[in-house]
Amino acid sequence: MATATVAAFATGVLPGGGAPAPEAASTPGSSGSAVPARSATEIGTAFLADYVQQGGDDAGRVVRRDQGDDTVSEGQAYGMLVAAALGDEKSFASIWTWTKTNLQRSDGLMAWQWKDGAVVDPMPASDADVDMAHALVMAGATFDHPSWTTAGETLAGHIIDDLTAQTPDGRILLPGPWAQGDGPWSYNASYAAPSSFQALAKATGDDRWSQLLAGTRTVTTKILDSSALPSDWSQVAADGSVTPLPGPTGSSGTVQYGYDAGRVAIRFAQSCQPADTAIAARLAGPLADKDPLPMQLDLGGTALNRDQSPLGYVARAAARASGSDRAGAQADLAAADRLAQSTPTYYGAAWDALGALSLQTDAMGSCPLLKGE
Template identity: 30%
Template sequence: MTIRRRDALAAALLGPALSALPAHAQTSLGGCMPMGDWTSFAARHIQPDGRVIDFDTPQQHSTSEGQSYAMFFALVHDDRRNFERVLAWTEFNLSGGSLAQRLPAWQWGRKTDGGWGVLDPNPASDADLWIAYALLEAARLWDEPRYRTLGRALLALVVREEVVVLPGLGRMLLPWPKSLGKGPVWRLNASYLPLQLLRRFHQEEPTGPWNEIATNTVRMIGATAPQGFAPDWCGWSTEQKAFVVDPDKGATGGYDAIRVYLWAGMLSPQEPARATLLKSLYGPRRALEKSPAPPEYVDTGTGITRGTGPAGFSGALLPYLKAQDATAALAAQLARIPLDLGGTAPAGPRPLPYYERMLLLFAQGWLDGRYAFTKTGALQPQWRPACPSTRTA
């Protein structure tokens, strides 16, 4: 077992005694920190020019989501070189040269004519939030004012183009620009709305819509999880003045919703809405009392599950299970995570897909104490030298 997994398992089993320590000290108590997951991910997925590739797609595409997450993890690991080159590629290729003037296109890759470029110019608001967050926190942690200027400009674009007042609800972030939205049912996605980010934006812009959006997000999750499971998508009906089943995707929870549990699990214990969210999202914990693996899909209206979730789902649930003090389930999910995530061993298994790797980077990094979030959403990275024995996954 690697140092990374040994320390995480120790954190799970030590329980309350360990939780009394500072967040960054709960899982890695030595003089160095494991970095192998990030370095192997960057070596495989980040190209020299800063493009983050999802190799498991026919178009070998890159997404604004992938670029945003890579910026976040570069900051978590004090990796300024990768942060800057990922930012530069994103701005030039997805925003026409200026993130301050244009929200990034969500998809770029191989076109049908064999060329390369933007495949879908529409933005995705979750990526827009993560890019803005990474810029604001990089400005603070690295003392780089130009990042704050750019982050604030991007956030202003988000408010102008992606925040809408929904009758009967109030201000809310749409998954895409409001020019693409339409009533009487407005489509929403809880996984696009990490409460940590909304709290941080409120600190940056106290007169902005962020606290109202956070309140509405908590309300949305509670209203759309009758069996304790979050759906991938939902809707707000302006006629019923209520949250409803998404008209296109139905009540299924799967590859989007898995992030809702991840974001909730990583909330600061001082976050006022944390207990409410965890109480609303009891479904995965209950499911793992009966099964060794999380379901791949669930009908959130009935609670009926199908399929076995991949290793990335187990990873995404680690902070959630830690927050719920579900020690046995946490240990069981850790055991499902491959030791060689990136296929670094010559005869090892096929590398995990991009999305699973990202879920594991979030969850394992948090569990290992590489970073935490404050109650106001600020990032608390733990920058220490990398452990030499964990430079490969």
């Protein structure tokens, strides 16, 4: 593992994990000022306007304005997904051009972090690369741009070759090259994206993506059979057992449902397969009866602090929608957007947009559980 990556883990800002350190949490202020209700399209458009550099040499760079103005591959992927979903070809082209110019490594994967004109952490993060490959395939079809489709298929090939492992539970997505080996394997349940795996299986014709989907379901089910909520990080052992970890390597941190694991329900709810939405629905119960909803919980659902994030509400919306609680899901999406507007952060705004677009519209190629509401 690269020294830079170890240092990043120690600070709580994980390569590709998308998790802001606790001090970056989207805890609302006390102003109480009213904010307007927005449609999914308006939320997505605002994310691109607020966080994507619009001109100059860095046009297309997604800037984490609340985290030192750096850029991570995850943010570029989120921007590409949102732009493709909105049908914004100009923004998509700009974001992808900046990404491949500044983050693409010699092996075809993407460096994780860029700041002040240079890559500062070259380690790839698999969640970002999967989202990016899916976005490229989406954009290729949406905009009739074959070169983007080809780029997505090529990136998918690098991911399946270099960032997956065959385990007793099936094929799983590794968080990065540092996790390769004969086991045990570090695992982040929120990196797995069933709808993306399905799209990339169809685009590439590579059956390993279908194997990855099956392995993902097996491991995630084991995680939820052992605890009410998934942990940010887990370990898949050589015998197929799965245990929660306090961090990527298990050496420090707190076992928790937090800024990583909050994405699990959303990613599984995006799938068109009942097996996946059933997994998302399992999270509704442990997240119920919390108002306000803390972002960081222990695996039984007890709050670890009072911090909130739009991600937390979008996650509960996804779980509720998967379990047919449409009214509760809509209320949570509205709460997420109010929080995103009252206390804006890059990560909160990104998941506010991705959640609304995937749950309320079919623009992301998913099966929107709340379309038309």
